[in-house]
Amino acid sequence: MSDANLPLSPQRTAETDAYWDAANEGRLLLKRCPGTDKAFHPPRDFSPFTGRPDTEWIEAEGTGTLYSYSVSMVGGEPHCIAYVQLTEGSIILSALVDYAPSEPRIGQALKVVFRPSRDGQMLPFFTPVS
């Protein structure tokens, strides 16, 4: 697989460095809003619930369920974009990998796996829990 077939690499910001560093270590981070005790994604310093810049990083379990998906052909291969509802409650956009032809099924259990993007930065994907 040539580099062009790998996912686009994300651009880091000072606000999100910790997320990408953790991904390279195989850990999925979320932001938590202390005012509402809710986890959220994508990460930023300001809470979308209270508007206060007091959010903190938490490590996600890396598990969740399939909220929705759509399969399309990209470069001759099926590509399954997905919204995954994490155990912590937040829905994140990702894609499924290593799923069976009878899958995906909304509601099925998923776990995070990390795959490289073009420049080597690891990205969280999801795969069915067997």
Place this chain on the structure above:
Amino acid sequence: MTQKACIVGAYEHPTRDARDIPLARLHAEVAAGALADAGLTIADVDGYFCAGDVAGWDAPGVGPFSIVEYMGLNLRHLDTTESWGSAYINHVAHAAQAIAEGKCRVALITQAGRPRAERSSPAQMHRNQGQSAHEAPFELPYGPVVTNMYGMVAQRHMYEHGTTPEQLAWIKVAASHHAQHNPNAMLPKVVTVEDVVTSPVVASPLHRLDCCVISDGGGALVVVHPDIARELGKPAITPRGAGFTVKHMNGGHFDILASGGVKSGAEAFAEAGVTPADIRYASIYDSFTITVLVQLENLGFCAPGEGGRFVAEGGLISGVGRLPVNTDGGGLCSNHPGNRGGMTKLVEAVRQLRGEAHPAVQVPDCSLALVHGTGGQLGARHGSATLILERA
């Protein structure tokens, strides 16, 4: 906002292929068309409303001033509110406010685009070019494009409510029944449910015929002070209620089946003092079949989950179903200029309220219409505008 302002001019460009018409000229042509319809000239315009599709918006330089200069407008008021395809519906409400406040008397709204001429494919295009948007690094690597983001809405609707591909297909079938009477429609041929569900899947569960057309063209409206409308002797088409909101992802705590239409629709109905049962005709944005289904539920035309049954068996066909929708053939069969829906939706509602729609699709005594559109992506962040128009 009753009687604050009147729509006196409406025009949809007949072309669907503008390879020989530069973008600025396309805007000028639709402006001229709407002004001629109103019985006014470009010299009468003192307020201009435009969104990001105007020539020069994305180019280095002076943005919307470029199109103002091209048309030679002499303005007292400019509103460049950009909310993608919902912008023009929003602009009518803004124009009525500006006229009521004395900021302008003759408001021109234009929309145009030429994705066919420029050979851009919205199906393969993501909505955020570049990664400067805060969410982009967390989304673009996964390949979100227009088709698969709407596909996820349809998939979830089928999961939660048992909606079928055949029910979705009825929305395209209804559009095609209307389009056969529109000489400018890009797809004037009547299609069947089977045609839709046997067309290739582009992004599951959506088929090729669940998608709208890609077309060049545009449209324009002229909104004026009621005194000017009386002088012109035009039918008084007036905004009676309007609503707008932005739906976003709320940190990942969202319902993909609850679009901004839940809020913008409720606000518009409350201001108008009417209910969905009072609406005689509805223009509802139809980038995909699922777009219409979700909006019908969100606006209150049927209960959540009932959309599939509401649209089936010709439910949206004029003269057949309970709610005539997009009687010009809509984006699904007629026109989706610049990959944006709002303007064509407004123009067909004005035709219906004036009694100037094609006789085969004209709603008898159409006195109250709804225009609704989203801009952006239904399954993600989007602007949502709802307008209730009345023939006084």
